[in-house]
Amino acid sequence: MSTLPPLAARLRGVASSPVRDLLALLERPNVLSFAGGLPAPELFDLDGLREAYARVLAGPGARLALQYAPTEGNLELRTRVAERLTRRGLPTEPGDLLITTGSQQALTLVTTALLDPGAVVAVEEPTYLAALQSFQLAGARLVTVPGDEQGVDPDALADVVARHRPALFYTVPTFANPTGRTLPASRRAAVARIASAGGVRVVEDDPYGELRYRGAPVLPLASTSDDVFYLGSFSKIGAPGLRLGWVRSPADARPALVVAKQAADLHTSTIDQAAAAAYFGVADLDGHVARLQDAYRERRDAMIAALPGTLPPGSRWTDPDGGMFVWVRLPDGFDAASLLPTALAHDVAFVPGAPFYAGEPDRATLRLSFTTNTPDEIREGMRRLGAALGVHAAATT
Ligand SMILES: Cc1ncc(COP(=O)(O)O)c(C=O)c1O
Structure with a gap:
């Protein structure tokens, strides 16, 4: 045998x-x-989502909404997301965005597009568990950047960059998982400066940014540098079962992300994207x-x-x-x-x-x-x- x-x-x-x-x-x-x-x-928002799905399935585009679709994602949805990001201080065009199957997939795609086995990835300590899994699956070597009550310490990042030359720095700067901490604006600018001087790609994971209960919003790290991959999600402001996320990426990496997504799942669910686009249009988000x-x-x-x-x-x-x-x-x-x-x-x-x-x-x-x-x-x-x-x-x- x-x-x-x-x-x-x-x-x-x-x-x-x-x-x-x-x-x-x-x-x-x-x-x-x-x-x-x-x-x-x-x-x-069960009523709003029910209405959005009904609109799509009863409307003239119903059959198209059940068909295969482009990998980059539904243009109307990308337009709505781009508008929302722009309003939050991150100027974004629909073409900057790739719709993903949850922002978790955006993380996998960025990992696939950027990391060769053995690549060094710098992460805040502690950080989001499934990001660690994603980097480990890619065969990356993880190095940690310590922080304090305000999040990652830029001096410690500079030290890690000088010593380990990471390809990528992954961070959840706003209401982090697991700590709940938020990186102040001055540190965001410092992180972007250190990363760009050291030739390090930054991945800003931001599924929680809109869930603010106190204080003034802090601009996304991505607003300080064109080199940042910004990951967003419908899971916490909409519903996670829709599995809808997005990545706003630097232009040079976009074709690689699209190829990685084609290999992963061709495209994110057409009907769910269409319903989310309709939801953005009809509901009071x-x-x-x-x-x-x-x-x-x-x-x-x-x-x-x-x-x-x-x-x-x-x-x-x-x-x-x-x-x-x-x-x-x-x-x-x-x-x-x-x-x-x-x-x-x-x-x-x-x-x-x-x-x-x-x-x-x-x-x-x-x-x-x-x-x-x-x-x-x-x-x-x-x-x-x-x-x-x-x-x-x-x-x-
Ligand atoms: C930091 C972080 N990134 C990504 C995700 C994944 O979210 P999504 O449902 O968009 O895949 C989560 C989910 O809990 C998270 O905490």
Whole structure:
């Protein structure tokens, strides 16, 4: 009997996302979960989306909306997205954009287009887990850039650029996953300067930028340099099930991105793009985003107010201006992963912080998402977490 060849070597060492694995565990009723980075389903604009799909399927373009379509994406949708980005301070033409199957695919395409095996990728520490998976799958070598409460430290980036000559720097500068931090404008300018002087491509991942609950917007990093790949998404302001994202890319890389997308899936779902384009046209998207902001602001406030009575003395946490996440650092000696079974026994869940680190993890960290629970549920969940931490503290001391 002949043996079958092994699986591709590039998959070795790339672990399944513990967040997605955890989501499977949380199917159990009664668990109050702060684990997933999901938008609140009760806030989806079901009526608006239903109308948008109906318009497309009842209109003269219905058959075209069910046909194969150009790889670059629906022109009307690209026009709407370009207008919205321009209004947010990032001047964009429809031709600058490629529509992708979620912004996750934009990340994969940029990775495919830019990285040869062994290429060096610089990432903030900690950072978005599925970006780490994408770079690891491409055979990249990851180097980490430390930061502080304001996000990545430009001096540390300059040091990493000088020492490692990365091909690419990946960053989530606005309401980051997992920390919730936002990079101030002055640091954005410094990052763009350092990257362009060092010949480093920058990927700015911005799925959360429109979910601001406090303070004035900060311009995207991409507005400071033409060399930045800017990734956007419909998942957090619309609905993630549509799987619609986009990449605004430097002109020289666009043909390579299109080829990479052709090889991946030919094009993003024609009907979903057409419905999203119709939605931009018929719905009050600004009003919808304002409703999301109001609801999420209340939920963030409920969580931030409950944390001092939930966490052991000496804990620290971020108080994000937007997005979905609060990043917690428990006192020295705590291990969030070993706390998780106790938390689950108390019917409450979070994500341990360790998997978000490309380098040496800080095991006392964890991520809490405040979006999918009401303020009352958040208070109850925090009570359970507090109880779990009490049990944990008693069991280990
Ligand atoms: C930083 C970051 N980038 C990209 C994504 C993927 O989003 P999408 O649904 O657009 O693929 C997420 C999703 O949680 C995210 O947190």
